[in-house]
Amino acid sequence: MSEKIAPADTCVLVTGGAGFIGSHTVVELLSGGYKVVVVDDLSNASRKVFDRIKTIVGDDAAANLTFYEADVNDRPALTKIFDEHHPDRVIHFAGFKAVGESVSKPIEYYSNNIGNTLTLVDVMREHGCKSIIFSSSATVYGDPDSLPLTEESPKKMATNPYGWTKWMIEQILTDLHTADPEWNVVLLRYFNPIGAHPSGLMGEDPKGIPNNLVPYVAQTAIGKRDAVHVFGNDYDTPDGTGVRDYIHVVDLATGHVAALAWMNGRQGVEIFNLGTGTGTSVLQIIEAFSKACGHEIPYVIEARRPGDVTANYADCSKARDLMGWEAKFNIEDMCRDSWNWQSHNPNGYEG
Ligand code: UD1
Numbered sequence: 628m629s630e631k632i633a634p635a636d637t638c639v640l641v642t643g644g645a646g647f648i649g650s651h652t653v654v655e656l657l658s659g660g661y662k663v664v665v666v667d668d669l670s671n672a673s674r675k676v677f678d679r680i681k682t683i684v685g686d687d688a689a690a691n692l693t694f695y696e697a698d699v700n701d702r703p704a705l706t707k708i709f710d711e712h713h714p715d716r717v718i719h720f721a722g723f724k725a726v727g728e729s730v731s732k733p734i735e736y737y738s739n740n741i742g743n744t745l746t747l748v749d750v751m752r753e754h755g756c757k758s759i760i761f762s763s764s765a766t767v768y769g770d771p772d773s774l775p776l777t778e779e780s781p782k783k784m785a786t787n788p789y790g791w792t793k794w795m796i797e798q799i800l801t802d803l804h805t806a807d808p809e810w811n812v813v814l815l816r817y818f819n820p821i822g823a824h825p826s827g828l829m830g831e832d833p834k835g836i837p838n839n840l841v842p843y844v845a846q847t848a849i850g851k852r853d854a855v856h857v858f859g860n861d862y863d864t865p866d867g868t869g870v871r872d873y874i875h876v877v878d879l880a881t882g883h884v885a886a887l888a889w890m891n892g893r894q895g896v897e898i899f900n901l902g903t904g905t906g907t908s909v910l911q912i913i914e915a916f917s918k919a920c921g922h923e924i925p926y927v928i929e930a931r932r933p934g935d936v937t938a939n940y941a942d943c944s945k946a947r948d949l950m951g952w953e954a955k956f957n958i959e960d961m962c963r964d965s966w967n968w969q970s971h972n973p974n975g976y977e978g
């Protein structure tokens with residue numbers, strides 16, 4: 628059994644804590660009384676997010692936050708941070724995440740995502756810290772045989788290097804526990820995170836043309852893009868467009884806090900789906916977002932995007948039964964908060 632510790636005595640090191648999911652999780656951790664050390668190289672995030680976090684949680688909770696601008700793969704820097712803070716738990720978000728880019732830059736993706744994980748767990752081991760939550764993805768389920776997806780559903784071949792890095796890191800962390808049963812590993816398989824902090828102060832800030840649906844819809848709604856390109860309307864779904872399980876980023880963030888509480892005092896490897904259990908089509912997203920922003924959002928139907936699956940959505944009963952966690956926000960909430968963020972921050976954190 629690993630040691631059981633109260634949140635106020637728990638130092639959580641968060642890699643990638645300035646990113647979209649990371650920053651929302653940092654807010655929930657600070658609000659939950661945890662001490663937080665963020666390591667982020669800001670390669671795909673803005674330093675300005677920390678001012679926003681401070682505004683949301685207040686000065687007292689913000690005093691429990693330390694930020695280091697460092698690459699997780701920079702072993703001397705990471706070792707220094709561990710020497711200084713002796714983190715009890717790690718939540719590992721840092722990684723490259725653009726699916727299309729991963730196909731053209733496999734070396735960069737494998738070396739960054741897998742390399743930084745190996746450095747991280749080695750430095751953790753050296754410091755006797757053996758509790759890690761990993762940011763995995765429903766992409767490991769590939770093209771599902773049946774829905775909803777449970778944690779028992781088989782892992783399938785990934786369709787791109789990004790997906791393989793998630794797949795392989797899950798395996799690496801599982802093997803770590805096999806070699807040393809004191810490791811305490813939680814693999815969180817996210818479905819499709821969207822939305823933004825209800826305050827409008829934090830949200831997704833993609834660089835360049837968004838790859839994912841909702842940021843593209845949001846930029847179309849604000850007039851930065853002409854029309855949403857709907858990738859295929861000939862799928863075997865009610866309206867022919869792809870179906871996904873979209874989850875509000877704040878629900879995802881509270882899922883990490885629930886996982887921390889659940890893993891406290893345990894060891895082992897446990898997998899949890901984090902989704903809502905509801906499938907929503909591309910056209911339903913466009914419609915819900917149109918309602919949220921108050922005007923029609925133009926779209927054009929295009930060919931299918933290679934590598935896309937028809938539909939996926941989660942069975943989240945394991946997270947509910949074991950961790951007592953459930954998603955609270957629905958698609959309307961997600962689109963409202965996403966629009967609130969986009970309309971108040973048209974150029975993201977730099978705007
Ligand atoms: C992708 C990744 C997933 C990753 C997630 C969040 C794969 C196969 N998928 O999920 O691993 O965790 O992003 O980064 O690796 N769509 C459009 N027009 C657009 C964009 C998307 O119609 O401009 C459609 C897609 O065909 C799909 C749905 O919208 O049906 C959602 O797409 P997207 O937001 O990119 O997420 P996923 O592909 O599900």
